[in-house]
Amino acid sequence: AQSVTQLGSHVSVSEGALVLLRCNYSSSVPPYLFWYVQYPNQGLQLLLKYTSAATLVKGINGFEAEFKKSETSFHLTKPSAHMSDAAEYFCAVSRAGNTPLVFGKGTRLSVIA
Amino acid sequence: EAGVTQSPTHLIKTRGQQATLRCSPISGHTSVYWYQQALGLGLQFLLWYDEGEERNRGNFPPRFSGRQFPNYSSELNVNALELEDSALYLCASSLAPSAYNEQFFGPGTRLTVL
Numbered sequence: 103a104q105s106v107t108q109l110g111s112h113v114s115v116s117e118g119a120l121v122l123l124r125c126n127y128s129s130s131v132p133p134y135l136f137w138y139v140q141y142p143n144q145g146l147q148l149l150l151k152y153t154s155a156a157t158l159v160k161g162i163n164g165f166e167a168e169f170k171k172s173e174t175s176f177h178l179t180k181p182s183a184h185m186s187d188a189a190e191y192f193c194a195v196s197r198a199g200n201t202p203l204v205f206g207k208g209t210r211l212s213v214i215a
Numbered sequence: 216e217a218g219v220t221q222s223p224t225h226l227i228k229t230r231g232q233q234a235t236l237r238c239s240p241i242s243g244h245t246s247v248y249w250y251q252q253a254l255g256l257g258l259q260f261l262l263w264y265d266e267g268e269e270r271n272r273g274n275f276p277p278r279f280s281g282r283q284f285p286n287y288s289s290e291l292n293v294n295a296l297e298l299e300d301s302a303l304y305l306c307a308s309s310l311a312p313s314a315y316n317e318q319f320f321g322p323g324t325r326l327t328v329l
Contacts, residue, residue, distance in 0.1 A: 138320075145219070145305055145320035146258075192258060202248060202271055203318060205258040 104129040104195050108206035116214050121165075121180040123209050125193035128174065135176045136194040136203065137167055146192065152176060163187070188213045217241070219321035221306050227327045228296050236291040236324045240308030246270075247289040248309070248318060249281060253302035261304075264289055265311075296328045 109124040127133055134153050138146040150161025157169045167178045176193060190210050194203040220239045228234050240247050249261040260273040264283035278294040287308075293300055303325050307318035 136317075143322075145322045146307075147320070148317050151317065194258075202260040202263050202273070203250075203258075204260070205250075207257040 104133065104197060104204050106193050106195050106204055106206035108191075108193050108209050110209050111207065112210045112212065114212040114214060115183045117185055118182050121178070121183045121187065121211065123178040123191050123193075123211065125167075125176045125178065125206060126174050127176060127193075127195045129195055129197055133195045133197050135167075135169065136196075137161065137165070137176075137178050138192045138194060138205075140190045140192065140208075142189075149178070149191075183211075183213045185213050185215065187211060219306055219308050219319050221304075221321040221324050223324060224322070225325050225327070227329065229329050230296055230298060232296050234293045234296060234300075234326055236293075236304050236306075236326070238289045238291070238306030238308075238321060240287050240289070240306075241319055244308035244310055244319070245287055246309045246311070246316075247283055247287065248307040249289070249291050250305045250307065251275075251302045252305055252323070253299070256302075258305070262291065293326070298328050301326060301328045 105128045107126045136151045137149040140146050149165050150159045152169045160166045165180045190208045192208045193206040222237045246265040248263050250258050252258045263271040267283050281291040283289045303323045305323045307320045309316040309318045
């Protein structure tokens with residue numbers, strides 16, 4: 103069975119500081135990994151996805167994530183936080199032949215001016 | 216291009232009633248997924264439809280059911296509503312089923328059970 107663990111239900115950073123949101127996965131086969139963002143009262147929007155093409159994945163809004171098989175991690179980073187980055191972020195995993203996404207519990211990012 | 220749409224935006228029901236939620240996928244998408252986002256429980260997979268057939272089902276009781284119509288739109292039905300069914304229900308669509316195809320999400324229907 104596959105699962106996702108997001109460390110930290112709430113992360114707070116200052117505007118301009120590094121954003122680091124942690125995600126560890128468990129999968130018996132090579133996974134496909136996704137990061138989604140959810141702004142208040144909205145659905146989910148894809149930030150980026152890993153599909154085995156490259157270990158460092160660049161997404162929208164300046165976010166990127168690095169797939170580390172040895173650490174079973176897929177942490178999301180952004181060099182400089184903006185106020186508009188305040189939202190809930192979800193890491194998700196799926197694998198071939200089983201397309202429903204398995205989500206982590208989410209991390210709420212707050213950005214302090 | 217229109218995104219995934221869901222209706223209604225909000226739905227208030229009482230215990231024991233039935234709720235019907237609707238979803239229209241992005242044009243050209245054949246797969247529709249339903250997820251429940253309940254407070255404190257995160258996002259949980261409910262149902263997956265593709266080409267009119269139910270392809271997979273999450274760990275939910277049979278009173279959660281649905282269908283996909285020939286135009287690929289979908290309906291989620293929840294019978295015998297319980298208080299714990301109160302949640303945001305998200306619909307997503309994707310191209311032909313594949314683990315690496317992005318799922319595009321609608322804004323959700325917030326179901327409140329009183």
